[in-house]
Amino acid sequence: MTTVDLHTLTGAYAVHALGDDERDAFERHLAVCEPCAQEVRELAATASRLGLAVATTPSPALRERVLEQITTVRQEPPRVPRQGRGAGAVRSGRGLSRFVLAACLAAAVGFGGVAVWQHGEARDAQRRAEQAQDRSERLAEVLASGDARVISNELPGGATATVVVSLEQGRAAFLASDMPPPPEGKVYQLWFDHEGTMRPAGLMDPGARDTAMLMEGPLDGASGMGITVEPPGGSTEPTSEPVAAMPFGV
Amino acid sequence: MREPVSIGLPAVPGPDLQELMGAVARGDSDAFAGVYDRVAGPVLGLVRSVLRDPAQAEEVTQEVLVEVWRRAAHFQPEKGSAMAWIMTMAHRRAVDRVRSAQAATDREEKAALLARTPAFDEVTEQVEARLEREQVRRCLRTLTERQRESVTLAYYRGLTYREVAELLALPLGTVKTRLRDGLIRMRDCLGVSA
Numbered sequence: 001m002t003t004v005d006l007h008t009l010t011g012a013y014a015v016h017a018l019g020d021d022e023r024d025a026f027e028r029h030l031a032v033c034e035p036c037a038q039e040v041r042e043l044a045a046t047a048s049r050l051g052l053a054v055a056t057t058p059s060p061a062l063r064e065r066v067l068e069q070i071t072t073v074r075q076e077p078p079r080v081p082r083q084g085r086g087a088g089a090v091r092s093g094r095g096l097s098r099f100v101l102a103a104c105l106a107a108a109v110g111f112g113g114v115a116v117w118q119h120g121e122a123r124d125a126q127r128r129a130e131q132a133q134d135r136s137e138r139l140a141e142v143l144a145s146g147d148a149r150v151i152s153n154e155l156p157g158g159a160t161a162t163v164v165v166s167l168e169q170g171r172a173a174f175l176a177s178d179m180p181p182p183p184e185g186k187v188y189q190l191w192f193d194h195e196g197t198m199r200p201a202g203l204m205d206p207g208a209r210d211t212a213m214l215m216e217g218p219l220d221g222a223s224g225m226g227i228t229v230e231p232p233g234g235s236t237e238p239t240s241e242p243v244a245a246m247p248f249g250v
Numbered sequence: 251m252r253e254p255v256s257i258g259l260p261a262v263p264g265p266d267l268q269e270l271m272g273a274v275a276r277g278d279s280d281a282f283a284g285v286y287d288r289v290a291g292p293v294l295g296l297v298r299s300v301l302r303d304p305a306q307a308e309e310v311t312q313e314v315l316v317e318v319w320r321r322a323a324h325f326q327p328e329k330g331s332a333m334a335w336i337m338t339m340a341h342r343r344a345v346d347r348v349r350s351a352q353a354a355t356d357r358e359e360k361a362a363l364l365a366r367t368p369a370f371d372e373v374t375e376q377v378e379a380r381l382e383r384e385q386v387r388r389c390l391r392t393l394t395e396r397q398r399e400s401v402t403l404a405y406y407r408g409l410t411y412r413e414v415a416e417l418l419a420l421p422l423g424t425v426k427t428r429l430r431d432g433l434i435r436m437r438d439c440l441g442v443s444a
Contacts, residue, residue: 008423011430016345017404017411041330043430046437048337050405051296053386058294058311066290066312067283070319075277078323154434 007158007178010036014043033177035160038152139214142166142173155179155227155244163215163225165248172201172215172225172248179209182229189230190215191238192222193245201225203234224248267332275322282319289333290315293340300344300408310347314340345408389439397432400425 006029012018013026030037142148143164152162155176162175174190182188187206191198192215202216204227215225224247228238265281267288273281293314298307318336325335390398396418403414415425436442 008426008430011428011433012404012411012426014433015401015404015429016342017409017414017429019410019412041334042437042442043433044338045330045334046433046440046442047341047405048334049382049440049442050386050401050436051299051337051341052292052333053383054295054299054406055292055382056295056298058290058308062294062308062312063286063290066286066315067279069312069316070279070282073316073320075275075319076321076323078275 007033007036007160010039011043014040015047033160034175035152035162035177038150038162039154039160138171139173139212142169142171142214149248151246151248153244153246161227161244161246163246163248165219167219170218170220172219172222173213174202174204174215174225175212176204177210179204179211181209182206185232186229187232187234188243189228189234189238191226191228191242192217192219193224193226193247194220194222198226198238200234200236203230222248268327271322271325271327271332274319275325282322285318285332286315289318289336292333292337296337296340297344299406300341300348306347307344310343311340314343317343341405341408348408349410385440386436389436392439393432393435394428397428397435400428401432401436404429 006026009018009022009026013023013030018026030040147166147168149165149167150162151165152160154160157180159176159178159180161179164173164175166172172192179188182204188204190201190204192201199217199220199222202213204211204213224245226238226242226245228235228240228242230239265284267285270281270284270288274285290311294307294311297310297314298304301307301310314336317339325332329335390402393401399418400411400414403409403417404411409417411425411429412422414420414429415422418425
């Protein structure tokens, strides 16, 4: 099953409509797909509203039975973070769990690695590795920042884009999953939106369907971000209609 | 027209459910009684909608509530509301019970399933519950007929999407998409965030 197929299972998963095998496969995917996890949380919360709508009145006897039974049931202890590695989520209500963070980072470092080997030459590779390392670290800082604000959006074609904004760090990270390839000979370019004026913020790797990247440049008061399709190397200002525009809500 | 009502949980006076869950996690059984009073009605209603059998529904509701007590320390408020956590658990339990009980569904039962609408008529007339129900109904009406059918069969009847596909004679992919699109539309209509 492809990632695209998996992603469409969020609805079925949220209402427990998957068979065991599919559920297991989907849960493995969820662990590395924060946008999917976010969507599942929202759809499960939505489903629970359907449940609230059929509320009924239980008998007093049930209350007695339950309250009596719990006096004999031991409570499970909380899950304790493993040493040297926090398992809690970041402070923000819509934050990323450290686990997902780690997955994003692994992905980011992985992309760095690919860039390195494609450009074979040793010295070049060394320099790129350092840059990738630096970008990865900054990306990690944004994702892990205490004030991380997460904005997720579904794009036409089923892709999911997530922007993590940290005002403290003055930076933003962009995560996408299931991005359809850009039109032949084109690239996706990211922009910071300053009240309608767009500032270039980096190019997506055209070969990658999933990405985790640091947006280039400081936030500098940007109110949102956008994605357009541009010629290779990018443009200084957008030359096409945005495929997505995401306000930061700050 | 948009209704200016925003309905969350049934209004029971006192601390809210999230706070109570924190106390339950620390072993406070009085707080658990508060949680019970806030969630038992919704849990029983949902479980009964899936299982139909009142005795089994009570049994599963009891299991769910005991599970809430047992696993309270695993509840993570940053991942969504306590009500959503509990209702998800309840739905999962009800569905597991249905699937273990019924290895195969015959055609007659399928026809009966199709004919049934969600058990809106069986609910209590508490004001909060009624408002919640009206809002959910209103939003269900914004779904296409096919989306609504898929969502209610899967959720209120506990069918797998394969069973829904079989029942409605639709390709699997279509049902997957309808479930997702239908729930997304419900989410937006209800203004749910998580």
